[in-house]
Amino acid sequence: MKFGIIGTGAVGGYYGGLLCRQGFETHFLLHSDYEHVMKNGLFIESKDGDFALGNVNAYNSPEDMPRCDIVLVALKTTANDSLASILPHVAKDDSIVVVLQNGLGVEADVRKVLPGATILGGLCFLCSNKIGPGHIRHLDFGSVRLGEFRDDGTAAGITPALDKVSRAFSQAGIPVDVTENLGLARWQKLVWNMAFNGVSVVLSATTRELMDDASSLSLVRDIMREVVEGARACGYDPGDNFIETMLDVTGKMVAYSPSMKLDFEAGRPLETDKIYRAPIMAARAAGFNMLKSEVIARQLEFLDRRNTRNAF
Amino acid sequence: MKFGIIGTGAVGGYYGGLLCRQGFETHFLLHSDYEHVMKNGLFIESKDGDFALGNVNAYNSPEDMPRCDIVLVALKTTANDSLASILPHVAKDDSIVVVLQNGLGVEADVRKVLPGATILGGLCFLCSNKIGPGHIRHLDFGSVRLGEFRDDGTAAGITPALDKVSRAFSQAGIPVDVTENLGLARWQKLVWNMAFNGVSVVLSATTRELMDDASSLSLVRDIMREVVEGARACGYDPGDNFIETMLDVTGKMVAYSPSMKLDFEAGRPLETDKIYRAPIMAARAAGFNMLKSEVIARQLEFLDRRNTRNAF
Numbered sequence: 001m002k003f004g005i006i007g008t009g010a011v012g013g014y015y016g017g018l019l020c021r022q023g024f025e026t027h028f029l030l031h032s033d034y035e036h037v038m039k040n041g042l043f044i045e046s047k048d049g050d051f052a053l054g055n056v057n058a059y060n061s062p063e064d065m066p067r068c069d070i071v072l073v074a075l076k077t078t079a080n081d082s083l084a085s086i087l088p089h090v091a092k093d094d095s096i097v098v099v100l101q102n103g104l105g106v107e108a109d110v111r112k113v114l115p116g117a118t119i120l121g122g123l124c125f126l127c128s129n130k131i132g133p134g135h136i137r138h139l140d141f142g143s144v145r146l147g148e149f150r151d152d153g154t155a156a157g158i159t160p161a162l163d164k165v166s167r168a169f170s171q172a173g174i175p176v177d178v179t180e181n182l183g184l185a186r187w188q189k190l191v192w193n194m195a196f197n198g199v200s201v202v203l204s205a206t207t208r209e210l211m212d213d214a215s216s217l218s219l220v221r222d223i224m225r226e227v228v229e230g231a232r233a234c235g236y237d238p239g240d241n242f243i244e245t246m247l248d249v250t251g252k253m254v255a256y257s258p259s260m261k262l263d264f265e266a267g268r269p270l271e272t273d274k275i276y277r278a279p280i281m282a283a284r285a286a287g288f289n290m291l292k293s294e295v296i297a298r299q300l301e302f303l304d305r306r307n308t309r310n311a312f
Numbered sequence: 313m314k315f316g317i318i319g320t321g322a323v324g325g326y327y328g329g330l331l332c333r334q335g336f337e338t339h340f341l342l343h344s345d346y347e348h349v350m351k352n353g354l355f356i357e358s359k360d361g362d363f364a365l366g367n368v369n370a371y372n373s374p375e376d377m378p379r380c381d382i383v384l385v386a387l388k389t390t391a392n393d394s395l396a397s398i399l400p401h402v403a404k405d406d407s408i409v410v411v412l413q414n415g416l417g418v419e420a421d422v423r424k425v426l427p428g429a430t431i432l433g434g435l436c437f438l439c440s441n442k443i444g445p446g447h448i449r450h451l452d453f454g455s456v457r458l459g460e461f462r463d464d465g466t467a468a469g470i471t472p473a474l475d476k477v478s479r480a481f482s483q484a485g486i487p488v489d490v491t492e493n494l495g496l497a498r499w500q501k502l503v504w505n506m507a508f509n510g511v512s513v514v515l516s517a518t519t520r521e522l523m524d525d526a527s528s529l530s531l532v533r534d535i536m537r538e539v540v541e542g543a544r545a546c547g548y549d550p551g552d553n554f555i556e557t558m559l560d561v562t563g564k565m566v567a568y569s570p571s572m573k574l575d576f577e578a579g580r581p582l583e584t585d586k587i588y589r590a591p592i593m594a595a596r597a598a599g600f601n602m603l604k605s606e607v608i609a610r611q612l613e614f615l616d617r618r619n620t621r622n623a624f
Contacts, residue, residue, distance in 0.1 A: 213613075291603045298527040298528065299531065
């Protein structure tokens, strides 16, 4: 069973590293870190124990990669345009593609490129960063929720592909759970992401600061409520106590910078399209206007343009 | 005819300075600049010509001031709690109090202190800063729209008090126009202020930057539309082309930092209560929820607390 890791950063480097350590045949696509990883391998610094992978199958061109049975897509969604030039080289007819990305519409991006593929979505509850070439720092958490994608958004149930991938992840020590309803799981994750990712960028604040101030906490809770309403308009019910549970968990976390804040600080483009625009459009198509999220999205678009313009 | 100037900053120093220069008997209440102005007077640097007032009636305590016929309230609204200890010393039964402040509910703050007073609202279309002790820099514009306040928000018409104050202002060279409907005029000014003041703080951007980016321009326009809806819910109609006219004017202005942005950069508290909270509450009481403005208000409250905490 061959694994292909598309994007060897905080997410792909970490999960791919765990699979590789477990002995799975693993092929890593890299970009800027290619030379370094060819020479030095990968180093995973983890709260669960550091480990080095000295000799990894590294590629800087998808044409050179073998076709893989399971392909993990772990690019930033802002790079999804490149999937068209990558996936046809790495996937085969019976490959399973696992999309380890945030937001909505990410599996559909893969579907456009691979009309017949089996596609899973993977929601990563992971706190990790790439802190240098081939150097991943895993700070906390790490579980993955897997669900199979259906083009019409309905629940796929527990499928053979889900079984196969979740067994491999478990073997590699990745805490994994499976969901029958990927759409619901994606909206549930958006409840947190749409509240904390954008607001942490706009207000330049960690989760701790946002939880500790009455006004920002109200704002976060308001956005969460709006996302739950958006989810319901689209036919997914996150459940009654979902928001308070999320806030409870966040209140107990250490001060944390969401991925979008880290992207912003590093001058990388923001995943506003998948994390905000796609759900806002889906809800609107279902008759619900996410007005507060729209404010955050426009602020992010402005800040993103100014930030990335200044970076070059 | 005696004028009392409560707050000798960018607004009070400028308009009070023009009245004083014209020869009106003018009494200035100062705080931190008192010693300096006692010794050196006021200096008004203006695009229309600089002038110095060497010998001004300056006070650092309202108890020492004479009772005045016309009292200009030109404090930041964040200092309105102090009106209770100031106005009873400066006003008399037949005084006219002119409230030269932004936002909603500012005349009501004066009414609480002076139940029988004649109260005018004055909307300043003025770009000026206090750049040092007793030193005002007038950059652009300068007109004042005056209207008489009615406790129930209805149009007061053109009153004798309005006539009196507008004549004096005109004599002093202040471009002035009068409105029969102060409530409408305040909401019209809010269309601009609620869009540009808060967003310029949150995104740390001048009016020019906000006009030049498609996303921030959409955000500004959306908030303007929401304010117009809020005004209509409260019984005031800003008019059909009001928003596009405002945007047109703003697009032709030089890059400009709204007063709230200047306050923020100087570590001063923000006028969020009068410019956002009061209109949001008024609209809500009339059955309309200003959801987008609510997002901006909460962001401002968070930023304000962090900003002023850091300042001490």
